[in-house]
Amino acid sequence: MRVVSCLVEDHNLLLVGLAAVVCVIGSIITMNLFKKMRSSRGLNRITWQFMAAAAGGASIWCTHFIAMLAWRPEVISTYEPVLTALSLIVAIGGCALSMFVGAFRFQTAPVLGGAIFGVAVSTMHYTGMLGLRTHAVLHFDMPYVVASMLLAAVLGMGAYTLAAYASPRYRMALSSAVMVLAIVSLHFTGMAALVVSPIGGVPDYSGVNDGFLAFGVAGVALLLLGSALASYVLHEQAQARERRRLKALLEGSVDGMVVEGRNGIMMFNKAFAELVGAADGTLHLSSIGSWIEDAQSMSDQTVVQSQLKTEAGEVIPVEVAVRADHGDSGESLRLFSVRDLRRRLEQERRIAFLARNDSLTSLPNRASFLEKLERMAHLHKHAPGFALLAIDLDRFKEVNDLYGHSVGDQLLVHIAGEMKAVIREGEFVARQGGDEFVAIVPLNNLSGQREEARAAAQRLREAIITPMQGEHTEMGCGASIGVALWPQDASETSILINNADLAMYRAKAALAEEICFYEKTMDEAVRQRRRVTQGLRDALENQEFELYYQPQVAVDTREITGYEALLRWRQKDGSFISPAEFIPVAEDTGLILPIGEWVLRRACEEAKHWDKPLRLAVNLSPVQLGHTDLPRLVHQVLIDTGFPPARLELEITETAMITDMARSTFILRQLKALGVSIAMDDFGTGYSSLSTLRAFPFDKIKLDRAFMGELEDNTQSRAIIRAVLSLGESLSIPVLAEGVETVDQLNFLREQGCDEVQGYLLGRPSRRALPLSQESVEIAKAG
Template identity: 45%
Template structure:
């Protein structure tokens, strides 16, 4: 026999006490983990975790008490009363629940300590109600000092346990909270049992059965461990599900939904890691930007579903070709970007060759094949840039150069590209200032009937004379205006100015104004045209808007709808640069243009090339069959004019007939007279005089090809 705090324990039943210690420690550890889990949740979910915590703790406390009691030997026969025994279990669970709820509240500063005290009181209630079920053959007395001490220790240690679980912010908080909760339960039991004193009164009969008590102790301990294990399992399952959910959300956030490739965010994270590794090891990293060449054409001709399938197939190909140290991501739209950990230059060239093969191998889609093609730009860290953003920017510069290179698919970054970009940015700023300070001007080029020389109208052409650089050709500043978005302001200014000037012309010739593709996408073009006509007073049939077929193909359905609305205003529509680009007969069939403008490249070869003459003859015949007049651009010689006249061309435009010149020079030549209150009548020079005065002599330094 041995004595523990005044309690006699049979050496043969000491394993029951050990089992009680195991249940107490394990249950306390699970209780702390469940309580900390509940504090990290909200709403109904938090209440559910609190209840699960209370069930685990109450069961552990109750089982600890009764397993230890089953191992306790008071020296007299004993028995258990079922009713108080079950009541003690309910008190343990029901009393601990509000304690954990209060401890988890964030409204009170001392809520964990107060809630812990309530849990300690629940432990005390369970213990002493359970002792009421402990029947002995003797007279029971209680030592009040030990009794009060047991309650005080249980309350204090429980309060400290929950406070440590929530307030201590270090790696030992769980261990400390678990140890304190074990102390609360152990102190209550052993100090409380020291207060329990029995004076034997032996009665005849077999009052207790030791073997049954051992079996009961084993059963209670087993059930306790099962319940505690269930609580732990629920914690682990929830934690696992949470981890899986977070990982799934992370994958979704870092993956492109269409292609399954890493997205821009994933690329940025990977590039940071690769640059860090390169700095640590003294290595180099190649960045490859990729932009599809014919993706828009695929979308326009085959539909967006086909375009999506092309992107998916390219993603599969690039994923399959990747080797160690290589990474590819989708930037958005039809742009991709790749990272190559650079070792030997030959490996980089091999990587580029594999990428090129992926882009230029035909893709079969529902009975037809497409070759998307791509332009690749390469920049190397740290050779071409020392910072991440600069590296990405230089890669883009190399890619844009590749798009304009008709020979090379891939281009490497060169420092001179920065100079070009800086120059373009400077010119873009100066272009904005030119519009603001009135440096832009409109020149007009005459359009005449080929057979008679009669003036049919004038095309308004935007010109820019820089105060320092002199004349800057439209081929240089118009693309820059489109890239910067300034084309909207320029286009509106040209349209409003040309209409205002033409409203005062006499005779009332037509004025033709070119439209940019950007105006179709970003502006309410129909309302703009209507408001300018109302504002300037120009008759709608005197305005002709010119656009290329590539403009229509940016969004064919939208463009044709806009053109029909413009035509309903009474404004004419001319198809410019016909013979280049798509030259789709379906476009002529779908929309009844008022004029076809034959591109100047065919007219320039008219006298020397039989093929050019055949094409011109075919276009003129097409125009007559569709009842659409044809205007030939770029007429520079009398031979070209004669051939066009012989083929039945309707109208002509070019240096031979008149160069683009400012409006004041046209007025001075007498081509038209501006309306004025003091003028008694209007006078127009005969057409033959007009033609006679326009020969190509190269003397007009202000003129330029439109």
């Protein structure tokens, strides 16, 4: 009651209220600055400590001074300047020391700092009281003095402890309120301890009005506190901008981003919240270790794979990158980048699957097949071994052409499914690519291997030919299967694959046999074909080909009208390989193009130096005719060799034209525009001779030699020859008969009006364009 009486009766309540305002504002600002100082490091910490000490000391001293001015003792009093100034220094210094100690990291530091704060406030108060000058005896009641100091110390410890450890939501309000209580309880309890006894009357004293002085002190205090508050607000705004910028950076990442501080998760982006499926309130200040396995033990600059547990309990594989950092306040932070690995792991599984399986049919691919084949060869070194089946679909191209590639793909998927449904344990089926498949079938019966392999091949073939139901019709295709047995047919897996392919090609070529087993004769034929192919390449590179020329003779004048260039391939032993043997190989391998160019160029170069400017006939392969660059090549050869185009005659077969009549006709017209002649070779043995003659105006028709061989014994051949000669006469196209070897053949052709002949009777092919021999001249005249 003595304290209450002192407050109510001995103080100006207006000034008391002003002191309270200064105290409340100062306490709030001081506690905020103290919080900022505790979270700062280095120079920032010293700066905030200075501002907090200045704000705290000024607010305490101003509260005390205004409250002293509000005190109305019975005698007029004044204040001694030195002790009054010293009390201000004590307040500021004491606040600085208390905050320095209270900011340490050990557990009791805030308690010790709060106690120092209470002592500093008490020392400031009683130092200021000692500076009071009045005509009275001042007596302090010690129990009240001790009570005031205890209240200041205890409440100071409470304020600092709340500022350090209370919930962030209520920290500032509680700590500021307790600090106000510490200051107020000290002051008014201390004032209640003072007993004033006037002496010697009341001297005359005039000076500044206490009210004006109180408001002046309050103004200065608020100005100082306002400066500190402005600095605090500006810094908070700067930090808020940085937080917003950091938040924007976090949100801009597709990965989950988390910033963890001392008290838990401080910031996180939307991607992380969606990944864990938790609300913002649940994530804020929670431990990162509660979401990510072993997150607390992860070191700086590491990237590890871990697991994330969602709010719903789902476990998600993640990749976590960790980096340590410090905020502006010096607080240790850890930044976590959390990447969801589900899609990547799924893609890796997909890539691994595609690396070993066909993307369309899901059957094992060639790589898987080769690995399986090597394992099987290692496990089955001895009989009975296993059978390798090379499977090629028949008429599959027709499905693509008729219905489109999408339907073709559906058919492949259907076939793959049918084969997977019929394979037995231990058997293996893979897709090589396109419409080619392979199968590996373990053999168990030593005495009946072929029958066992054939049964498996037949089972797979029946699955393949099972029709697929389309939109309007059933569709399907056949299969040609080649079988090679291990280890009977090969000692290496590569040879086994080759042998199975050889058998498959044999089955594909056979009309009545869908399943064919490998035989050694197939290998010999392939090796011979490969030898011929390599020999052609070597002969072309080493200029081993030779050109022979066979004369073409006019029937009526018995004179040579030209020569046909014939290609010969001489071997090292002096023998020749027949063109009928190596020309088809050259056409299949594409070597006919460089060989044909060599023949045309060499023939033109040699014919340019003949004694007489006779016609030069050169054969064109169907492959050459199908090449769109042929007219340019012929034109270039004529320019390079200087050979007259009018002397060049290009011979083509009607078989070469029938593949693409429109394209062939277009190319032939381009050739004829160069000035060269075009002759139809082997007339009468093609598909549609009359339509071919109608499609293009040939300069000559060459009657095939096959009719000459049957002329004497076959009346049909005679009739065909007469018809061809009549056709040529009607179309005004000269006819040359090939293969004339007897006088009777020559006489028959002369009687029927044939224009030219060519054959052994009048001249054999030779390295040079020789004139007719005397014997040939006499034969021609005798005829």
